[in-house]
Amino acid sequence: MARSRPRVWLVAGCAALLLWASVAQLVAVGRLLVLFGLAGGAPAPSPPPSSLPPPPPRIYKSNGYLKISCNGGLNQMRSEICDMVAVARLLNLTMVVPELDKRSFWADQSNFGDIFDVRHFITSLRDEVRIVKQLPKKFGPTDSSIILEMPPVSWSDEKYYLHQILPLFSKYRVIHFNKTDARLANNGISTELQLVRCRVNFHALKFTPQIEALGNKLVQKLGAKGSFVALHLRYEMDMLAFSGCNHGLNPEEAEELKRMRYAYPWWREKEIDSKAKRSEGLCPLTPEETSLVLKALGFQKDTLVYIAAGEIYGGEKRLEPLRAVFPKLVRKEMLLDSEALRQFQNHSSQMAALDFIVSTSSDVFLPTYDGNMAKLVEGHRRFLGFRKSVLLDRRKLVELIDLYNSKTISWENFTSSVQEVDRGRVVQSSCRRKLENKPKEEDYFYANPHECLANSSQCSGTKDTVTVR
Numbered sequence: 001m002a003r004s005r006p007r008v009w010l011v012a013g014c015a016a017l018l019l020w021a022s023v024a025q026l027v028a029v030g031r032l033l034v035l036f037g038l039a040g041g042a043p044a045p046s047p048p049p050s051s052l053p054p055p056p057p058r059i060y061k062s063n064g065y066l067k068i069s070c071n072g073g074l075n076q077m078r079s080e081i082c083d084m085v086a087v088a089r090l091l092n093l094t095m096v097v098p099e100l101d102k103r104s105f106w107a108d109q110s111n112f113g114d115i116f117d118v119r120h121f122i123t124s125l126r127d128e129v130r131i132v133k134q135l136p137k138k139f140g141p142t143d144s145s146i147i148l149e150m151p152p153v154s155w156s157d158e159k160y161y162l163h164q165i166l167p168l169f170s171k172y173r174v175i176h177f178n179k180t181d182a183r184l185a186n187n188g189i190s191t192e193l194q195l196v197r198c199r200v201n202f203h204a205l206k207f208t209p210q211i212e213a214l215g216n217k218l219v220q221k222l223g224a225k226g227s228f229v230a231l232h233l234r235y236e237m238d239m240l241a242f243s244g245c246n247h248g249l250n251p252e253e254a255e256e257l258k259r260m261r262y263a264y265p266w267w268r269e270k271e272i273d274s275k276a277k278r279s280e281g282l283c284p285l286t287p288e289e290t291s292l293v294l295k296a297l298g299f300q301k302d303t304l305v306y307i308a309a310g311e312i313y314g315g316e317k318r319l320e321p322l323r324a325v326f327p328k329l330v331r332k333e334m335l336l337d338s339e340a341l342r343q344f345q346n347h348s349s350q351m352a353a354l355d356f357i358v359s360t361s362s363d364v365f366l367p368t369y370d371g372n373m374a375k376l377v378e379g380h381r382r383f384l385g386f387r388k389s390v391l392l393d394r395r396k397l398v399e400l401i402d403l404y405n406s407k408t409i410s411w412e413n414f415t416s417s418v419q420e421v422d423r424g425r426v427v428q429s430s431c432r433r434k435l436e437n438k439p440k441e442e443d444y445f446y447a448n449p450h451e452c453l454a455n456s457s458q459c460s461g462t463k464d465t466v467t468v469r
Helices: 004-035 073-091 118-124 158-170 193-205 211-225 236-245 251-263 274-279 287-296 314-327 348-361 372-383 392-404 411-422
Strands: 065-068 093-095 130-134 149-151 174-179 228-232 304-307 363-366
Touching: 065 073, 073 093, 073 158, 073 193, 073 348, 073 372, 118 130, 118 193, 118 228, 118 287, 130 193, 158 174, 158 363, 211 348, 211 392, 228 372, 236 251, 274 392, 348 372, 363 372, 392 411
Parallel strands: 065 093, 065 174, 093 130, 149 174, 228 304, 228 363
Antiparallel strands: none
16 A cells, blocks of 8 residues: 555646646636637727736747748738747747848848837747847857758648657757748647737737837828728739739830849749739739729719828829729828838838738728738738728629620629629628638638637637647
8 A cells, every 4th residue: 555655646746737737728728818809708809019018928948949031021921920939839949030031022121120019029929939139149140050941841730840840959959941931821720829820910010119100190190081991902013023914004014024023033933824814813903993893882982092002003194093083092102291201211011011000990991902911901800890891803803894894784784793793792700711732722811810809619620739848
């Protein structure tokens, strides 16, 4: 009997340890559920991040350092940062403040701290991940014996990172992910990790006070004029060049965009059938097409329309058909004096941040193309209480536009048909559409992060938590 006592104590001790770990896990998930208003009942509005005291730091043994270099525009990089924080949390790593893309088409030299509040980013996540501003000096930047540079596999799940990436830290002290676009799957991810992605997106990635102040000033100026539509008119040079969409352009413009596409070796698709892409709904609407659609949807001539986009290809002349129908068409450059915008000019990501603030705050959001900004704004507007977002079916719309322009159908038939196509296209509470082995075609996590929304209980099929302890 005396001999069995140590065994009993050992079993009891192990049971207690397992119970403590389970409780700790539930507390962590519960804290996130409360943060997003999912703990039961109607979601309560979260207090501004700045009013919350910093959470206590999470104590864990770090397995190494994760350094990341983002690629793409502001909103693509935003999703990449959210993904990589989740990966660092999963693998118990110390994360270095992300590097932003400085080599893409936009050539924006902004650092992370020029766009996001670094201190808030670090402190607001310290109960999940340890984040440092830079690697310790003892790690040389080119020391290949302790630093591994690599891109993770696209659309990977937790098992990939646990079984393929984590073991690499037994040899290397630092792993540098030199590409981070779409490196974490939309679905098949534990609820805990999905909530971490949302926490980064909706709370930790806070714009700098300068950007916040100017963005809010834009919203106030627009709101003082009444309700307004944020029109994400994705008719910019880079989009047209790399998509190969040249509908409505003259031959000289089409050739200019083609030369630009060939000038960038990292853009794999060179020869593109513009007509075929447009008929499939894979091209952004032109300003002229946009004016027809907005008018057919019932937007009145006195509607205040804010163009949330960079420089429109063709400038003001290209906007003339849209302005003729909606004369109250404004851009940030028209609402703010040049001095206020001076520090942001020549920094496309900082300018995009201003458009992001306006687009998430507008009465209606309407994108003419479903790129990264359109998807991230859609997700934010869902999180903010399903503010009205209209997602156009471009494939059906361009067919109707061509019929109307060729005088095959009347304006009355065109209007009724557009409204029929639009029925059900306003964003509502829903679950993401999942497609096995087709991650590019299924619904994007950041457009509909249903795990973090009030309708989360309606969406089944989430995994049990998988994480390193």
